[in-house]
Amino acid sequence: MKHESVETNAGLLIVLTLAVISVGGLVEIVPLFYIDDTVEEVDGVRPYTPLEQRGRDIYIREGCYACHSQMVRPFRDEMLRYGNYSLAAESQYDYPFQWGSKRTGPDLARVGGKYSNEWQVQHLIDPQSLVPESIMPGYPWLAETPLDMSDLEDRMIALKRVGVPYSLTEEEYERNVEKYGEEHARMFDINRAEENLIEQAQAENFDGNSATITEMDAIVAYMQVLGTMVDFSEYDDGHFAEFR
Known part of the structure; x- marks a missing residue:
C-alpha cells in the first residue's frame, strides 16, 4: 500500500490512526496489570516540613x-x-x-x-x-x-x-x-x-x-x-x- 493512498483516503486514515493508537495504548496499559507497584521501593523519601x-x-x-x-x-x-x-x-x-x-x-x-x-x-x-x-x-x-x-x-x-x-x-x-x-x-x-x-x-x-x-x-x-x-x-x- 502506497503512503499516498492512506493520505488521500480519509476513512482509511482514521481506521489506521485508531489502530496505531490502540496498539500504543495497550503496550502502555497492559503491563501495569502485571506489576505490584509503580512506585519504587526506596528509603529516605519523606513529606516536606x-x-x-x-x-x-x-x-x-x-x-x-x-x-x-x-x-x-x-x-x-x-x-x-x-x-x-x-x-x-x-x-x-x-x-x-x-x-x-x-x-x-x-x-x-x-x-x-x-x-x-x-x-x-x-x-x-x-x-x-x-x-x-x-x-x-x-x-x-x-x-x-x-x-x-x-x-x-x-x-x-x-x-x-x-x-x-x-x-x-x-x-x-x-x-x-x-x-x-x-x-x-x-x-x-x-x-x-x-x-x-x-x-x-x-x-x-x-x-x-x-x-x-x-x-x-x-x-x-x-x-x-x-x-x-x-x-x-x-x-x-x-x-x-x-x-x-
Whole structure:
C-alpha cells in the first residue's frame, strides 16, 4: 500500500490512526496489570516540613514550574548533567507534582545542595548577577515579604486528606516516629506546625536575615531539599529498572 493512498483516503486514515493508537495504548496499559507497584521501593523519601511546603507553595504561585521541570529523564545525557533519573517515589507527596517537559531554564529535580543558600538568594533577587546570559526575571520581593503562616495548619490538613502522612492524633504521630524517626515525626505534627516552621527557619536562616522569616526563607528551604532525600549510592545499577 502506497503512503499516498492512506493520505488521500480519509476513512482509511482514521481506521489506521485508531489502530496505531490502540496498539500504543495497550503496550502502555497492559503491563501495569502485571506489576505490584509503580512506585519504587526506596528509603529516605519523606513529606516536606512546614517551611519546605510553604516554599513549594510560593514556588508554584510564582510560576517557576513554567520554565523549570523537576523530572530528569532516563537518558544518558540527562543523567550526566543532572544525576540519576527521577523516581516516582520522590514525588509521592507532591500535590501537584512538578514533572514535565518544558524547560526554559535547567531542570531542578536535583538542585538541592548544589549551591549555597547565599547563591540561591542572590540568584532569586538578581539572576543576571550570577548568570549574565540568564533570561530569568528577579524576585526581590521574596526577601522583603514576611511569610504568611495564618493558614499553615489548614494547608497541611488539606494535604493530609489527599494522602500526605502529616499527623493530627497521637496514633498518627507514633506511626510517623516509627517510619521517619522522632525528629521528622515532630516536624510533621500539624498541631505544632507554626512552631516547627519557625524553629527550622531560625536554625538554618536560609535568607541570611535572622530578624524575620520571609518568603525567601521558605522557597530556598524548598529548593535545597530537592533531590536530596534518596541516597543513590546505596542501590546497584539497574535496581529501579524493574519498576519502569
